[in-house]
Amino acid sequence: MDIKVEDRAASDADAAAAIKEAILNKLIYSVGKSLEAASSHDWFVATAFVARDRIVERWLASIDEVNRTGRKQVYYLSVEFLIGRLLFDALTNMEMVEPTRAALFALGVDLDELREVEPDAALGNGGLGRLAACFMESLATLSIAAFGYGIRYDHGLFRQRIKDGRQLEYPEEWLAFGNPWEFQRPEVDYEIGFGGRIEAEHQPDGTVKHVWLPGETVEAVAYDTPIAGWRGAHINTLRLWSARAPDPLRLDKFNSGDHVGALMDQVRAESISKVLYPGDTTPAGQELRLRQEFFFASASLQDLVLRHLRQHGGILSLADKVAIQLNDTHPAIAVAELMRILVDLHDVPWRDAWAITQATFGYTNHTLLPEALETWPVPLMERLLPRHMQIIYLINAIHLDQASKLADSTGERLAAISLIDEAHGRRVRMGHLAFLGSHKVNGVSRLHSDLLKVTVFRELDAVLPGRITNKTNGVTFRRWLKEANPGLTSLLTEVVGDRLLDDARLLEKVAAVAGDAAFQERYAAERRANKVALAKLVRHRLGIKIDPDALFDVQIKRIHEYKRQILNILETIAVYDMIRAQPMRDWIPRVKIFSGKAAASYATAKLIIQLANDVAKIVNADPTVRGILKVVFLPNYNVSLAERIIPAADLSEQISTAGMEASGTGNMKLALNGALTIGTLDGANVEIREKVGADNIFIFGLTAEEVEAHRHRGIDGSDAINRSAKLAEVLEAIASGVFSPDEPDRYRGLVDILIHHDYFMVTADFESYYEAQRAVFRRWRDKRSWWRAAALNTAHMGWFSSDRTIAEYAKDIWDVPVKPPGRG
Numbered sequence: 001m002d003i004k005v006e007d008r009a010a011s012d013a014d015a016a017a018a019i020k021e022a023i024l025n026k027l028i029y030s031v032g033k034s035l036e037a038a039s040s041h042d043w044f045v046a047t048a049f050v051a052r053d054r055i056v057e058r059w060l061a062s063i064d065e066v067n068r069t070g071r072k073q074v075y076y077l078s079v080e081f082l083i084g085r086l087l088f089d090a091l092t093n094m095e096m097v098e099p100t101r102a103a104l105f106a107l108g109v110d111l112d113e114l115r116e117v118e119p120d121a122a123l124g125n126g127g128l129g130r131l132a133a134c135f136m137e138s139l140a141t142l143s144i145a146a147f148g149y150g151i152r153y154d155h156g157l158f159r160q161r162i163k164d165g166r167q168l169e170y171p172e173e174w175l176a177f178g179n180p181w182e183f184q185r186p187e188v189d190y191e192i193g194f195g196g197r198i199e200a201e202h203q204p205d206g207t208v209k210h211v212w213l214p215g216e217t218v219e220a221v222a223y224d225t226p227i228a229g230w231r232g233a234h235i236n237t238l239r240l241w242s243a244r245a246p247d248p249l250r251l252d253k254f255n256s257g258d259h260v261g262a263l264m265d266q267v268r269a270e271s272i273s274k275v276l277y278p279g280d281t282t283p284a285g286q287e288l289r290l291r292q293e294f295f296f297a298s299a300s301l302q303d304l305v306l307r308h309l310r311q312h313g314g315i316l317s318l319a320d321k322v323a324i325q326l327n328d329t330h331p332a333i334a335v336a337e338l339m340r341i342l343v344d345l346h347d348v349p350w351r352d353a354w355a356i357t358q359a360t361f362g363y364t365n366h367t368l369l370p371e372a373l374e375t376w377p378v379p380l381m382e383r384l385l386p387r388h389m390q391i392i393y394l395i396n397a398i399h400l401d402q403a404s405k406l407a408d409s410t411g412e413r414l415a416a417i418s419l420i421d422e423a424h425g426r427r428v429r430m431g432h433l434a435f436l437g438s439h440k441v442n443g444v445s446r447l448h449s450d451l452l453k454v455t456v457f458r459e460l461d462a463v464l465p466g467r468i469t470n471k472t473n474g475v476t477f478r479r480w481l482k483e484a485n486p487g488l489t490s491l492l493t494e495v496v497g498d499r500l501l502d503d504a505r506l507l508e509k510v511a512a513v514a515g516d517a518a519f520q521e522r523y524a525a526e527r528r529a530n531k532v533a534l535a536k537l538v539r540h541r542l543g544i545k546i547d548p549d550a551l552f553d554v555q556i557k558r559i560h561e562y563k564r565q566i567l568n569i570l571e572t573i574a575v576y577d578m579i580r581a582q583p584m585r586d587w588i589p590r591v592k593i594f595s596g597k598a599a600a601s602y603a604t605a606k607l608i609i610q611l612a613n614d615v616a617k618i619v620n621a622d623p624t625v626r627g628i629l630k631v632v633f634l635p636n637y638n639v640s641l642a643e644r645i646i647p648a649a650d651l652s653e654q655i656s657t658a659g660m661e662a663s664g665t666g667n668m669k670l671a672l673n674g675a676l677t678i679g680t681l682d683g684a685n686v687e688i689r690e691k692v693g694a695d696n697i698f699i700f701g702l703t704a705e706e707v708e709a710h711r712h713r714g715i716d717g718s719d720a721i722n723r724s725a726k727l728a729e730v731l732e733a734i735a736s737g738v739f740s741p742d743e744p745d746r747y748r749g750l751v752d753i754l755i756h757h758d759y760f761m762v763t764a765d766f767e768s769y770y771e772a773q774r775a776v777f778r779r780w781r782d783k784r785s786w787w788r789a790a791a792l793n794t795a796h797m798g799w800f801s802s803d804r805t806i807a808e809y810a811k812d813i814w815d816v817p818v819k820p821p822g823r824g
């Protein structure tokens with residue numbers, strides 16, 4: 001036994017020594033720096049290269065294995081991949097963290113410091129993009145042969161700064177110092193057409209062949225990032241496309257002295273992959289967005305079709321060997337593009353092409369918000385993608401013809417299922433196109449999938465029953481448990497064994513010790529350490545001192561009216577009023593922590609940010625409050641900041657208007673790390689309640705059905721306000737400028753919306769939210785009961801692993817085998 005331990009120590013030391021050698025080598029020969037001259041960033045790059053080398057070996061082996069066996073490939077098309085930092089992810093999954101730490105230590109470098117140097121790749125807005133990143137990790141972990149396809153934006157989501165309480169947007173520069181994880185593939189490039197005209201060639205057999213002659217072409221160049229699964233068992237590729245002009249420099253113009261004009265084509269082409277569209281659940285409504293969508297959909301399809309032809313010879317077997325998942329409607333134009341490729345370029349008869357297309361695609365819907373359901377004006381489509389518009393018309397004609405033959409067909413129903421929305425100035429409904437072009441359509445939580453059938457896709461579901469299914473979201477536990485919360489993870493590993501991250505359901509074993517005082521003490525100690533670390537970060541970034549023993553009440557997500565940060569702010573003010581009225585009662589110290597970005601064009605959301613900051617300023621400075629209540633708005637929310645806040649959260653705010661949050665995934669990360677949820681019966685909260693038990697979650701507010709009924713009766717908030725003196729007082733304070741003495745009317749409009757046009761049911765839910773918060777306080781006073789509930793949350797969250805989600809997609813939608821990790 002002793003010998004074994006010694007052996008392991010020796011091999012750990014060997015591993016560290018080898019990594020140290022490799023890092024030095026990279027520093028000198030790949031980064032081109034001496035030990036003495038190396039900056040933290042140089043060390044980061046050298047270390048990343050070493051991790052990458054290990055990954056690349058297995059990557060090539062994975063690619064080889066997939067080619068050899070010819071197994072079915074999954075392609076995940078997403079306009080967003082919010083991957084965040086990769087160094088720790090790579091080291092964790094390659095099981096290299098400890099030897100790398102030791103190697104760097106021997107070189108006088110701190111791994112945790114390097115971790116902070118890496119830019120946060122923010123190629124996404126929020127949950128949808130982060131889900132795509134979690135899915136990539138789980139796909140590799142389950143050894144599914146998969147590619148992620150997206151756009152390599154030069155600039156990711158804007159950097160947020162708060163000045164005088166207001167959000168300012170600055171460009172994000174993740175590529176400024178290069179990107180050590182990616183491989184440019186200049187030889188992998190495709191021409192992407194726009195505009196132009198169509199020639200119809202009459203064939204001898206009487207058919208007509210359509211040839212699209214684009215008026216403009218742009219080149220898509222591939223950049224590949226290997227994505228390692230847990231324990232490095234399998235490595236997949238994230239392939240992101242960058243736009244180039246085919247002819248970057250017009251020499252004729254340059255030589256004639258028009259130096260700027262000579263670069264015009266380049267600027268126009270490259271603008272496609274310049275910047276991430278900063279909308280979350282709001283439509284782009286602009287031509288550049290459509291160009292982005294077609295650009296990456298077309299490049300990805302050309303690429304995968306070519307790969308399929310090389311591997312399997314004929315195009316007709318495409319659906320047997322390829323599954324394509326559309327992450328929302330953003331890549332939905334791929335349906336028309338695949339039809340074009342099959343019919344126009346490969347002479348596949350229309351009916352067969354349509355069968356292949358439907359069998360190949362699956363479509364995931366992520367929102368019911370009407371403003372987020374993409375539609376494109378027909379004239380724009382005709383101008384930019386004339387052949388695709390023809391194809392869409394033909395798909396629609398056949399679809400409407402079939403539907404009109406059904407017994408219960410009505411004109412109204414046909415209008416509702418048509419690919420063309422005639423009611424708002426002729427627009428193409430991209431959700432409908434994705435629906436028709438797919439064999440399966442899924443929502444992202446049970447409630448959301450059920451609502452899809454009675455709202456946006458009610459009529460389509462009636463005509464094409466059985467196509468809608470549910471795939472409740474999940475998150476990767478490697479990042480959101482082990483990397484974000486290593487202390488808690490080792491404690492959990494002691495309880496459930498070291499296969500925890502191979503099989504998250506093992507967490508159930510924690511339930512048996514949740515009531516155990518010694519376990520609770522250790523659980524609480526881990527939380528406290530994380531809270532101390534977060535308090536330090538808050539102090540450092542904002543100069544605000546917060547008490548690690550206070551209740552950390554956290555709402556971190558995009559700022560949106562439906563997410564109701566404002567409800568949280570109203571409760572904060574109500575409590576502030578009470579503290580001032582009775583300063584000497586034994587108040588429970590609490591810190592309200594907000595973090596999140598507002599779309600630059602979303603004025604109300606930006607005003608909510610300002611209100612949170614204004615309230616923070618007044619409350620934090622009030623001597624009567626004596627630190628019992630603190631309000632913190634942490635700027636520039638991103639994946640890395642989430643990794644710091646989530647392990648330190650006691651209470652997780654998931655308080656959207658019921659029926660409006662499709663799923664949520666932050667709710668899962670927080671509950672997994674032992675925060676108790678205060679939330680509505682919305683999105684995945686419903687399923688979280690089922691798993692963790694109604695006693696271990698604080699549910700309040702109207703249900704989705706009640707919201708619907710309430711809206712029917714009207715959305716005036718006056719009644720609710722008249723019934724709640726507290727609410728009336730709070731609204732009066734905001735409206736009269738208590739929190740904006742420099743501009744007393746600043747929030748009058750915001751308050752007017754709540755009084756007269758409360759679409760999001762803030763006033764209707766206020767009292768019930770307030771009461772739920774009091775229940776939180778009562779529970780917090782009983783620490784044994786609190787920690788038991790926290791531990792039970794962790795214990796029962798295993799089901800929300802993205803491994804489970806991906807395994808369901810594999811079985812029910814893609815028809816590909818999965819190989820769970822850690823089994824040889």
Ligand code: B1N
Pocket residue numbers: 125126127128131277279280281282366367372444473661662663664665683
């Ligand atoms: O997708 C997440 C869900 O957990 C969230 O509930 C949902 O709000 C989010 C347009 C979106 N839905 N729609 C978007 C993003 C960008 C954009 O330009 C819409 N994001 C969601 C994962 O399922």
